[in-house]
Ligand SMILES: Nc1ncnc2c1ncn2[C@@H]1O[C@H](COP(=O)(O)OP(=O)(O)OP(=O)(O)O)[C@@H](O)[C@H]1O
């Protein structure tokens with residue numbers, strides 16, 4: 001990766017930290033995804049430096065906007081600083097995104113930071129079935145990209161209250177009748193497997209709206225183990241909830257459930273990773289490389 005400067009964990013951790021964020025075990029408990037432990041070492045050694053680096057970029061955008069307004073003799077409203085987070089299914093995008101949201105809000109309490117995922121822009125299961133692409137969930141054609149683009153246009157045009165659909169990992173579907181709201185944040189974090197993808201048609205894309213982007217990277221076999229662990233946890237959580245998507249799987253033969261998860265990984269998520277997600281890696285401003293135990297071992301920063 002010629003265009004990136006690589007920081008080994010130790011050299012990144014040594015970088016000056018001008019602001020300290022105190023984060024309690026209770027707050028950590030809130031950000032963990034499905035019962036996993038995010039340990040404090042990464043917060044101290046990786047995330048605090050990252051949060052300060054992001055703040056630098058945020059301030060850069062604000063100063064440029066002020067200078068441009070002065071030059072144009074026009075008072076244009078500041079647009080939110082948008083951070084995109086990409087990477088494979090189950091690589092830890094939402095966990096990282098939640099950690100960044102909490103740390104940014106704590107370190108810079110004057111900033112309103114909103115977090116969301118592009119999962120809500122996947123067509124509902126019934127629509128995927130109608131289109132004959134249910135087994136392609138997560139692939140580019142399974143997202144309503146027009147809706148996502150309209151949404152981002154609303155965000156940058158400064159609309160007061162923007163509504164977007166929500167996806168539930170546990171329901172494995174769009175949640176009917178429930179919506180998220182974006183209300184003029186200073187920073188918007190948008191995570192999703194498709195955030196750095198380019199459309200074949202060459203039209204405006206999601207990443208055109210980003211001020212900074214992060215790709216979370218790890219070896220395929222390690223991500224597979226995280227996927228399997230999460231699958232098992234979600235099944236355990238829903239073992240006594242008859243209305244849940246995972247209920248029958250959780251109460252049937254264990255081997256059948258494991259087989260289904262393995263097949264889904266091999267035939268859907270791994271294919272998607274190789275064909276559509278990993279090729280977008282080198283579009284990111286920063287790559288976080290993780291290894292066993294979710295430990296971040298290297299950070300790559302794009303030079304331009
Ligand atoms: N830093 C971490 N420490 C410990 N566990 C983690 C960490 N990051 C992620 N995990 C675990 O790895 C699994 C996948 O994480 P997560 O749900 O955040 O992935 P994701 O990339 O957002 O997935 P998807 O694309 O399917 O939404 C979860 O079980 C989560 O608890």
Ligand SMILES: CC(C)(CO)[C@@H](O)C(=O)NCCC(=O)O
Pocket residue numbers: 089119122137138139167193264268269
């Ligand atoms: C919602 C997506 C596509 C992306 O987060 C993913 O988590 C997913 O549900 N993929 C479909 C295959 C599976 O159930 O793992």
